Amino acid sequence: MLTDQAGKGVHNDTPGPGQSAQNPLRTGGDLLQLVSPDGERISHPEFDVWVKDVGDEALCSLYEDMTVIRRIDAEATALQRQGELALWPPLLGQEASQIGSSRSLRDDDFVFPSYRESGVAYVRGAHLSEIARVWRGNASYGWDPQRINLATPQIIIGSQSLHATGYAMGVQLDGANTAVLAYFGDGATSEGDVNEAMVFAASYQAPVVFFCQNNHWAISEPVRLQSHVQLADRPTGFGIPSIRVDGNDVLAVMAATRVALDRARSGGGPTFIEAVTYRMGPHTTADDPTRYRDPIELEDWAAKDPILRLRKLLEAKGLLTEDVEARVKAKADAVAAELRSSCIGMADPQPLDVFNHVYSTPNPWIERQKDHYSRYLNSFNESVEEGAL
Amino acid sequence: MSKLTFARAINAGLRKSLENDPKVVLMGEDIGSLGGVFRVTDGLQKDFGKHRVIDSPLAESGIIGTAVGLAYRGYRPVCEIQFDGFIYPAFDQIVSQVAKMHYRTQGRVKMPITIRVPFGGGIGSPEHHSESPEAYFTHTSGLRVVAVSNPQDAYTMIQQAIASDDPVLYFEPKRRYHDKGDVDEAIDLSTALPLDKAAVVNGGSDVTLVAYGPLVKTAKDAAMAAADDGISVEVIDLRSLAPVDYPVVEASVRKTGRLVITHEAGQSGGLGAEIAASITERCFHYLESAPVRITGFDVPYPYSKLEMHHLPDLDRILDGVDRALGRPNSLSGLEG
Numbered sequence: 001m002l003t004d005q006a007g008k009g010v011h012n013d014t015p016g017p018g019q020s021a022q023n024p025l026r027t028g029g030d031l032l033q034l035v036s037p038d039g040e041r042i043s044h045p046e047f048d049v050w051v052k053d054v055g056d057e058a059l060c061s062l063y064e065d066m067t068v069i070r071r072i073d074a075e076a077t078a079l080q081r082q083g084e085l086a087l088w089p090p091l092l093g094q095e096a097s098q099i100g101s102s103r104s105l106r107d108d109d110f111v112f113p114s115y116r117e118s119g120v121a122y123v124r125g126a127h128l129s130e131i132a133r134v135w136r137g138n139a140s141y142g143w144d145p146q147r148i149n150l151a152t153p154q155i156i157i158g159s160q161s162l163h164a165t166g167y168a169m170g171v172q173l174d175g176a177n178t179a180v181l182a183y184f185g186d187g188a189t190s191e192g193d194v195n196e197a198m199v200f201a202a203s204y205q206a207p208v209v210f211f212c213q214n215n216h217w218a219i220s221e222p223v224r225l226q227s228h229v230q231l232a233d234r235p236t237g238f239g240i241p242s243i244r245v246d247g248n249d250v251l252a253v254m255a256a257t258r259v260a261l262d263r264a265r266s267g268g269g270p271t272f273i274e275a276v277t278y279r280m281g282p283h284t285t286a287d288d289p290t291r292y293r294d295p296i297e298l299e300d301w302a303a304k305d306p307i308l309r310l311r312k313l314l315e316a317k318g319l320l321t322e323d324v325e326a327r328v329k330a331k332a333d334a335v336a337a338e339l340r341s342s343c344i345g346m347a348d349p350q351p352l353d354v355f356n357h358v359y360s361t362p363n364p365w366i367e368r369q370k371d372h373y374s375r376y377l378n379s380f381n382e383s384v385e386e387g388a389l
Numbered sequence: 390m391s392k393l394t395f396a397r398a399i400n401a402g403l404r405k406s407l408e409n410d411p412k413v414v415l416m417g418e419d420i421g422s423l424g425g426v427f428r429v430t431d432g433l434q435k436d437f438g439k440h441r442v443i444d445s446p447l448a449e450s451g452i453i454g455t456a457v458g459l460a461y462r463g464y465r466p467v468c469e470i471q472f473d474g475f476i477y478p479a480f481d482q483i484v485s486q487v488a489k490m491h492y493r494t495q496g497r498v499k500m501p502i503t504i505r506v507p508f509g510g511g512i513g514s515p516e517h518h519s520e521s522p523e524a525y526f527t528h529t530s531g532l533r534v535v536a537v538s539n540p541q542d543a544y545t546m547i548q549q550a551i552a553s554d555d556p557v558l559y560f561e562p563k564r565r566y567h568d569k570g571d572v573d574e575a576i577d578l579s580t581a582l583p584l585d586k587a588a589v590v591n592g593g594s595d596v597t598l599v600a601y602g603p604l605v606k607t608a609k610d611a612a613m614a615a616a617d618d619g620i621s622v623e624v625i626d627l628r629s630l631a632p633v634d635y636p637v638v639e640a641s642v643r644k645t646g647r648l649v650i651t652h653e654a655g656q657s658g659g660l661g662a663e664i665a666a667s668i669t670e671r672c673f674h675y676l677e678s679a680p681v682r683i684t685g686f687d688v689p690y691p692y693s694k695l696e697m698h699h700l701p702d703l704d705r706i707l708d709g710v711d712r713a714l715g716r717p718n719s720l721s722g723l724e725g
Binding site for chain 2: 110112139140141144145146151152156159161162163164165166167168169170171172173174180192193196197199200203356357358359360361363364365366
């Protein structure tokens with residue numbers, strides 16, 4: 001399946017078996033895995049049914065999306081190094097977590113991301129220029145949240161977990177069967193807001209999925225500094241069921257997310273997913289992980305690379321044909337080129353734009369400052385004219 | 390026209406908003422069956438249901454953070470923060486999310502959230518129950534901040550705040566909750582004085598006295614007392630603290646040439662400082678004397694046996710009026 005950048009949510013794969021199936025939840029403990037790091041399909045008595053519709057074509061399409069977002073990530077990192085982006089938060093290593101989860105969503109579901117979910121934005125149908133412009137400094141938002149049901153990147157750690165819960169409370173008031181999903185990381189689980197979100201979600205049985213990408217590092221702080229128990233054990237205390245899933249196994253992530261979304265839609269309340277993955281790159285392009293991270297750890301995780309794993313599965317199934325490889329490469333090349341050209345060709349905002357949209361109605365304080373600053377800027381034009389005379 | 394206490398007037402306004410707009414939901418601690426610790430939401434859950442008058446867990450950031458999500462979904466949440474001093478756990482959500490969302494999304498996502506805050510002292514409470522945190526919020530771009538001073542405004546302005554597409558901090562003077570006043574419940578909101586306008590509540594010609602919230606009554610009493618001494622004090626009820634309705638204050642100061650500002654909050658970096666600076670900039674040549682601030686001290690809100698010393702009262706305000714007029718006052722002869 002090819003991505004249509006103009007459309008929204010073209011990637012909505014058929015949901016799982018629906019309400020008839022059991023929701024096989026676990027609390028901590030075992031790591032759900034459907035594909036081994038060697039690319040071997042591992043059968044699971046409860047979760048297999050949730051991905052039974054994911055056939056050869058869908059697997060190739062997941063592979064394409066993961067490859068494309070890795071390419072977006074590499075291109076954006078390069079653009080930052082070349083001074084075209086002010087900053088970029090890499091997602092390298094988290095492709096299976098982001099694609100497996102976002103490909104499980106429906107159009108009408110609503111997503112509250114952190115700042116690292118550029119892969120999710122791509123799947124939801126954000127334009128590449130929209131993904132780039134926040135990090136270029138050209139705007140404080142990328143896409144129109146209401147167009148693709150994806151909130152703007154959230155930089156305050158964990159803040160969006162409460163927004164997702166509130167949105168889910170609104171879904172309940174509307175009597176809709178929409179699900180809401182919040183992304184956050186391992187560091188965010190220490191924030192009060194994430195804990196308060198779990199309290200509220202449990203109290204009201206809100207249709208929200210807490211999707212925690214445990215990438216093992218909150219900038220320089222290892223996950224053991226945040227928690228002495230597995231992150232998937234924490235929601236148990238709030239009365240929220242959880243699934244601990246191999247975040248580098250796209251099929252397992254998809255199964256877990258579909259279970260959680262199904263629970264949300266069918267009145268089952270909130271679910272917490274801990275996707276165990278690894279941030280293979282720096283926190284952002286301003287970070288230097290060599291100061292705090294053992295290179296051997298990175299090597300270990302490189303062996304569990306999510307794309308490599310899916311390639312091995314596809315190879316074993318005889319699906320990784322030259323045709324597929326060429327198609328995926330062409331797509332990644334095209335997306336990277338579009339990202340680059342749209343980024344470099346982006347028009348700068350105008351100086352007086354700084355005053356716009358603080359309020360929905362005109363505000364006399366801001367209008368006055370805008371007027372004064374406008375006069376100040378114009379004074380340069382006048383002095384040039386005077387000098388010319 | 391009906392005679393209502395301040396608390397009942399807010400209750401009536403909330404009721405009207407709940408009736409008129411199905412997207413209005415109330416949320417807060419103890420606002421349901423209890424009706425709020427000040428009974429402002431009394432009876433509303435019974436009449437509108439638990440889904441619209443929501444008792445929330447004891448988590449202020451959670452209340453405001455979920456309100457952001459509800460607003461995202463198209464709702465108009467009205468959040469009660471139980472006491473002024475309990476708002477700080479929600480400060481991050483208010484400042485980083487509620488205030489900035491419209492700007493961040495360039496108007497794609499609106500935050501029509503009203504945050505009701507009982508504020509101010511004078512009720513003999515323990516710590517954290519008598520604070521005046523309004524300046525934190527007037528300093529925060531993206532928020533509207535109002536303080537109501539009488540039952541009619543309380544009734545009208547709560548509805549205007551809820552109808553506003555921008556977030557509004559709505560400060561309620563808790564020591565006035567039981568004061569009664571005439572309320573026209575049939576008032577037409579479209580022709581009522583807009584939310585961001587100040588009101589001259591006592592005409593005068595010698596000194597302009599600016600107050601808001603609980604001190605409007607004190608300021609009016611002070612004006613009446615001053616009149617006995619032949620001093621004509623014009624009292625302005627600011628109503629809106631962000632934005633301040635400067636044209637009304639300017640017009641008054643151009644007439645009187647003298648300005649006194651009073652609030653319960655501490656002086657440094659307070660609203661009085663901002664108003665004094667702005668009025669000095671805007672009408673310097675009309676001023677006959679330096680603006681005077683009569684405020685709470687720059688101390689943590691004191692224990693209740695001392696609060697009457699902290700709170701500006703009629704006599705301290707009159708002393709400030711004397712200072713503005715160059716009449717003998719408590720600081721006469723003191724340089725600087």
